[in-house]
Amino acid sequence: MRHGILLVDKPSGPTSHDIVEIARHALGIRQIGHMGTLDPLATGLLILGIGEGTKLQPFLAELDKTYECTAHLGARSSTYDAMGTIEAVADPAGLEREKVVEAAAPFRGTIEQAPPPFSAVKVAGRPLYSYARRGEAVESRPRRVRVFSLDIVAWTPPDLELRMRVSSGTYVRSIVHEIGESLGVGAYVSRLRRTEVGAFNVGDAVAVAPGVANPDEWEKGWRSLGDALSHWDWVRVPEALAGAVQNGATIGATELETSRSPLEADRLVRLLDGGGRLLAVARCLVSRGEAAVQGPGGGRGEFLLKPVRVFHDE
Numbered sequence: 001m002r003h004g005i006l007l008v009d010k011p012s013g014p015t016s017h018d019i020v021e022i023a024r025h026a027l028g029i030r031q032i033g034h035m036g037t038l039d040p041l042a043t044g045l046l047i048l049g050i051g052e053g054t055k056l057q058p059f060l061a062e063l064d065k066t067y068e069c070t071a072h073l074g075a076r077s078s079t080y081d082a083m084g085t086i087e088a089v090a091d092p093a094g095l096e097r098e099k100v101v102e103a104a105a106p107f108r109g110t111i112e113q114a115p116p117p118f119s120a121v122k123v124a125g126r127p128l129y130s131y132a133r134r135g136e137a138v139e140s141r142p143r144r145v146r147v148f149s150l151d152i153v154a155w156t157p158p159d160l161e162l163r164m165r166v167s168s169g170t171y172v173r174s175i176v177h178e179i180g181e182s183l184g185v186g187a188y189v190s191r192l193r194r195t196e197v198g199a200f201n202v203g204d205a206v207a208v209a210p211g212v213a214n215p216d217e218w219e220k221g222w223r224s225l226g227d228a229l230s231h232w233d234w235v236r237v238p239e240a241l242a243g244a245v246q247n248g249a250t251i252g253a254t255e256l257e258t259s260r261s262p263l264e265a266d267r268l269v270r271l272l273d274g275g276g277r278l279l280a281v282a283r284c285l286v287s288r289g290e291a292a293v294q295g296p297g298g299g300r301g302e303f304l305l306k307p308v309r310v311f312h313d314e
Contacts, residue, residue, distance in 0.1 A: 001029065003051035003313040005060070005228045007205035007221035010038050010046040019208055023048055026218075035060040036168070036197065041081050044194035045202040052311045056228050059268070059281065062168045063198030064148065069189055071160040071176040076186035080116045080173035089186030093157045100155050103182045104162075107175050108150050112142040116173050145170040160187070165196075199231050225278040225311055226270070233260040234270040235305060237279055244294040245271055245279045246310050251294045253284070253303040263303045271305060280307040 010019055016037045023032050033054045035047040044067075049056055073092035078084035146167035153161035160179075164172065173189050180187020195202045206221035236257040237245055245251060253263055263269070263284045271280040282305040287293070293304060 001051055002222075003053050003311070004222060004224045005035070005053045005056065006048040006050055006218060007200055007202075007223065008046045008048055008208045009202055009205040009221075010043055011207070011209045012041055012043050014209070015040050016046055019046055020048065022208055023050075033057060036065070038194060039081065039083075039173075039192065041083050041189070042192040042194060044192075045197050045200060045205055046194075047197055047200065052313055053225060053228065055309050055311060056225070058309075059229065060197070063200075064165055064167055064196075065170075065194055066163070066165045066196035067172050068153075068161075068163050068193045068195055069172055069176065070191035071162060071179065071187045072158055072190040073160060073180055073183065073185050073187045074158045075188065076177065076180060077188035079188075080171075080177045081189040081192070084188070086188070087186070089180075090184060091158075092183070092185040095155075095157060095183060095185070097152075097155045099183065100160060100179075101152055103179050104150055104152060106182075107179065108147050110144060110146050113145050113171060113174050114142045115171055116177070143169065147175070150175075159190070225313060226272060226276050229270050229278070229281070232268065232270050233263075234258065234272050235263075235282070237271050237273055239274060241294055242273050242279055245282075245305075245307055246312060248307050248310060249294045250285075250292065250304050250306045252287075253305050256305075265303075268308070269305070271307070277313065278311050280311060281309040282307045 006023065008019060010016070016034045020032050020034055024030055027050070029050060031051050031054055033049050035049060035057050038044065038046050047060055073095070074090060075086050075088045077086050147170065148165040150162065150164040153163055166172070172192060176187050176189050204221065206218045208218070235253065237251070241251050265284055265286050267284045268281055269284060270278055271282050273279055285304045285306055287300055287302045287304050
């Protein structure tokens, strides 16, 4: 069994869970999960964890994401996208580009954002969409997100083409809805495509859809466990300590080969064996001279590597 991640170009229509089920059927593997949901309407990059790759979920789901979207102005939607109940508001034809640019400006940088009423964010143990489907009003707590860039690609009324890079947990639907409200004409997402997750690009993904079940065609999107975290610093673990690391033992970092010197306290790093195979994700700690440590080092003030997630790909 192979372990790693699969870069998938999701089509519009299926849910993220539908794509997981397609992969499970095609690969004959139950241990598959996705690293960040895409709405059914949305297309683009969805990362699947395969086997031990599912353990990467907390690290990959938090990566920044890039989206391209079409905002349709002149109406609002109950779901903030084209799949909801649409209500006409006002004709946006007379809006000048400068006015649209001005309306988008407040959504750059760090913002407080309320999630859409139709979303999986939970309030009192229930997802918001369960309240919305019953017509129940519920207040959700805004959360702080980061919009690194928000570019207006084109304004051809009533459609506004946007490109944005945002932190994990940001709802593009909410941004579009709020822009429409600030302009007084309403707006909803009619097209949404995720093009990047961290350093991963949809151009390197494989198209997966219902009825596409030949795993040989999916090699393009395959990445090993080690490649999945290639944007992280690494520490090379000698063969004598590899078993201890995979059993969760803390090791001393003294004299170990690393991509970063010196190491930084509280930083997560990859622990690799001599062949580049991922053994663990570890947190770099500064020793107080008290912890049980495998290998050389471990004295007060020295760096230790404590595994927080171990991998077994055999």
